[in-house]
Amino acid sequence: MLKKTLIVLTLPLLSVLAIGVTTRLPASSEPREGGWSVVSSQAASQMARSPERAGSAVATAPGTGTLQKMIVESGSVTIDLDLNGFNGSTSLVARPATLQFVVGANSFFPILVFNDLLRGPEPGSTTLIPAGVNTSGYSNLPAALGASLKQLLIEKLTSDRGVDLAVCDGNTGFTFFNVEGHQYNYDAKARSLSITNGRLLVSKEFANALGRPSDAGAIVGKISVGAAMQPIEIDRLVNGKPQSGVIPAVGTVPGPDVIVGDLIDLVQLDNGAVNGQVGISLGTDACNKGTENVEWLALPDNRHPFIPQNLYRMSGGNDNTERFEQIGQSWGKHAFAAASSNTCGFGCNGVGGDHLGSGCSDAYGAGLNGAQDLIGSRAWVNPFTGFFAQNPNPNDHSGHVHAPADPTAHRILVDVNDLNTSLNVGATYFAEAEYIVPHEGTWCQSHPTECNMYNNASYRQCSVIGINQPFSFNFVGNTVREQPAIMAWTGAIVNEGEPDPGNDGIFFVGYKVTGPNAGVYHYEYAIYNQNLDRAIQSFEVVYPLFPPIVLNNVGFHAPPQHPGFANDGTQGDAGYSSDPWIFTTSFTSATWNCQTFAENQNANAIRFGTLYNFRFDSTAPPAETTANIGFFKTGSPISVKVQAPAQSDATPTATPSATPPTPTPTVTPTATPTLTPTVTPTATPTITPTPTPPVTPTATPTATATPRAVPRARPTPHPRPTP
Numbered sequence: 001m002l003k004k005t006l007i008v009l010t011l012p013l014l015s016v017l018a019i020g021v022t023t024r025l026p027a028s029s030e031p032r033e034g035g036w037s038v039v040s041s042q043a044a045s046q047m048a049r050s051p052e053r054a055g056s057a058v059a060t061a062p063g064t065g066t067l068q069k070m071i072v073e074s075g076s077v078t079i080d081l082d083l084n085g086f087n088g089s090t091s092l093v094a095r096p097a098t099l100q101f102v103v104g105a106n107s108f109f110p111i112l113v114f115n116d117l118l119r120g121p122e123p124g125s126t127t128l129i130p131a132g133v134n135t136s137g138y139s140n141l142p143a144a145l146g147a148s149l150k151q152l153l154i155e156k157l158t159s160d161r162g163v164d165l166a167v168c169d170g171n172t173g174f175t176f177f178n179v180e181g182h183q184y185n186y187d188a189k190a191r192s193l194s195i196t197n198g199r200l201l202v203s204k205e206f207a208n209a210l211g212r213p214s215d216a217g218a219i220v221g222k223i224s225v226g227a228a229m230q231p232i233e234i235d236r237l238v239n240g241k242p243q244s245g246v247i248p249a250v251g252t253v254p255g256p257d258v259i260v261g262d263l264i265d266l267v268q269l270d271n272g273a274v275n276g277q278v279g280i281s282l283g284t285d286a287c288n289k290g291t292e293n294v295e296w297l298a299l300p301d302n303r304h305p306f307i308p309q310n311l312y313r314m315s316g317g318n319d320n321t322e323r324f325e326q327i328g329q330s331w332g333k334h335a336f337a338a339a340s341s342n343t344c345g346f347g348c349n350g351v352g353g354d355h356l357g358s359g360c361s362d363a364y365g366a367g368l369n370g371a372q373d374l375i376g377s378r379a380w381v382n383p384f385t386g387f388f389a390q391n392p393n394p395n396d397h398s399g400h401v402h403a404p405a406d407p408t409a410h411r412i413l414v415d416v417n418d419l420n421t422s423l424n425v426g427a428t429y430f431a432e433a434e435y436i437v438p439h440e441g442t443w444c445q446s447h448p449t450e451c452n453m454y455n456n457a458s459y460r461q462c463s464v465i466g467i468n469q470p471f472s473f474n475f476v477g478n479t480v481r482e483q484p485a486i487m488a489w490t491g492a493i494v495n496e497g498e499p500d501p502g503n504d505g506i507f508f509v510g511y512k513v514t515g516p517n518a519g520v521y522h523y524e525y526a527i528y529n530q531n532l533d534r535a536i537q538s539f540e541v542v543y544p545l546f547p548p549i550v551l552n553n554v555g556f557h558a559p560p561q562h563p564g565f566a567n568d569g570t571q572g573d574a575g576y577s578s579d580p581w582i583f584t585t586s587f588t589s590a591t592w593n594c595q596t597f598a599e600n601q602n603a604n605a606i607r608f609g610t611l612y613n614f615r616f617d618s619t620a621p622p623a624e625t626t627a628n629i630g631f632f633k634t635g636s637p638i639s640v641k642v643q644a645p646a647q648s649d650a651t652p653t654a655t656p657s658a659t660p661p662t663p664t665p666t667v668t669p670t671a672t673p674t675l676t677p678t679v680t681p682t683a684t685p686t687i688t689p690t691p692t693p694p695v696t697p698t699a700t701p702t703a704t705a706t707p708r709a710v711p712r713a714r715p716t717p718h719p720r721p722t723p
Contacts (some may be wrong), residue, residue: 075227085220281370281410379569399566620645
């Protein structure tokens with residue numbers, strides 16, 4: 001926790017003590033930030049939405065600021081219910097009921113505000129007192145809810161609960177509703193907080209009490225909150241540290257080392273689909289394992305992490321583990337104003353604000369990671385160094401629209417059919433986030449044995465609720481730290497590749513062979529680029545034996561690309577291409593490729609934080625061989641070990657078919673190829689133009705010697721390169 005240098009109590013001490021007695025506090029004594037969101041009202045607080053617009057509060061005095069902890073002074077709450085949702089009625093005529101409450105005075109529902117910017121809520125609760133009516137007037141409510149009406153509270157939960165807000169019985173702890181999709185809005189001038197657009201979902205225990213367990217997660221209403229806030233603690237930070245002095249580091253890894261300690265919520269914030277796609281947002285809790293405090297300065301400064309988010313699905317075959325596909329990707333949230341919690345248990349040194357302290361954690365809920373005007377294009381960012389230019393503005397949102405006109409813009413873009421549970425029976429879903437950290441990049445350059453940018457991705461299994469939007473999500477199990485989601489692919493072998501150690505990032509190639517089923521083997525390959533700036537342009541599977549192999553059901557899959565928008569960093573603001581990769585075959589290998597960098601700088605290459613799939617069927621059994629990976633911007637190909645068909649078939653020509661087997665349609669290569677390089681079993685360097693990409697602020701280094709990855713089922717965290 002922050003070491004306090006100045007504490008201003010605006011309540012008498014006895015009043016503060018009374019708050020702790022009369023409200024139900026979280027079990028943990030250590031503040032834990034959870035899945036909170038910040039989207040300010042357009043009328044009141046552009047500053048709260050966009051740190052780069054905050055003027056002198058952020059831009060003119062980096063490293064110095066005021067952190068306030070505030071609680072609710074007074075306020076009101078409105079709950080709108082459709083009573084048909086509690087009895088299974090299919091009536092198209094709603095039975096509305098509106099419940100009005102005032103919040104308990106001086107409720108301990110704390111928020112953090114840094115330089116007048118809402119940083120987010122901390123765990124706490126506020127009591128609800130029925131207002132203006134006799135509670136007997138709510139006779140149509142379910143009996144359990146009606147009996148608890150005078151003792152309800154809204155609780156901000158800890159990040160390990162998987163839900164941000166809940167409506168509970170303050171005496172018994174019984175949860176009636178979970179809240180999702182809500183947005184926190186803070187007006188610094190008025191010191192007012194509002195929570196809007198909250199969807200009320202029936203909890204599992206309430207569904208059981210109603211005798212309708214299958215209704216758990218059903219949306220039965222909305223909730224909104226308006227509150228006046230008052231400060232109880234004010235801290236002055238200088239260069240990200242309390243004025244009282246510098247607290248010793250408590251991390252254990254030399255240098256700065258940011259990991260995703262927890263994925264805390266996954267939410268479709270706004271209703272609505274665009275072109276059959278929805279926008280999903282993922283909450284993240286970052287932790288600093290390192291001994292150095294990590295730079296966390298808000299825009300327009302470029303010394304802060306960038307947070308892309310992804311969604312994956314494992315499905316297919318007899319046990320729904322045949323393939324592992326990425327079905328959604330976001331642009332990246334620009335971080336600002338670090339908290340100083342200790343949710344990872346490393347022992348936080350208390351530094352916050354424009355630095356994430358040694359051992360400390362900092363949570364951004366799904367709402368903040370999904371706040372559209374805080375999400376910038378991936379195209380501006382070098383994923384290995386973390387560098388992005390400050391001019392032009394990497395977070396310029398002029399020239400395009402956000403919600404409500406477009407609820408999908410910049411968020412995790414997913415096809416509705418990829419989430420529809422009736423079309424994906426038995427499928428398993430995984431959310432993933434990664435922190436791209438400029439401070440790790442600059443530290444690596446000056447301390448080449450302390451490069452900590454290889455462990456910045458973590459994943460967590462989740463379940464999907466719904467056959468159409470809006471969808472809801474629940475987490476299954478704990479976050480798997482410091483590993484990308486491809487490691488969750490059951491039964492697959494995953495190998496790591498690194499074309500230029502210490503100068504560029506890493507990628508992974510996973511493969512799995514299933515069968516034979518009716519004499520046919522299915523070959524499935526996945527390439528995941530974690531933080532490789534040069535990107536991947538071609539994938540060649542070398543046949544282990546001669547003569548050629550007959551391939552059927554040849555397929556390719558890639559996640560949907562975001563459409564181009566003004567100032568998005570792509571060439572001509574056109575966005576990245578979604579063209580399927582071209583498939584060719586020879587006597588010795590099968591190859592997929594997109595256009596080269598020289599042909600199209602926006603070609604559908606495998607850029608950082610994305611996973612592409614390649615597949616086919618064959619009657620030939622598998623044997624060990626190599627796959628050659630060709631790069632997009634620069635560098636010679638390298639090889640990794642895979643398996644491929646290993647005996648001759650009767651017919652010596654390949655016959656790709658149009659539709660590979662999958663629970664949802666995958667993209668099929670077109671018949672007209674673009675430039676296709678000739679590939680042989682021994683990797684031949686592809687064309688390597690002199691890169692001048694607008695997406696890479698600094699020159700990309702030339703590739704070094706070509707290593708071969710060693711197969712292993714679950715690689716350990718990447719070793720730091722030696723000088």
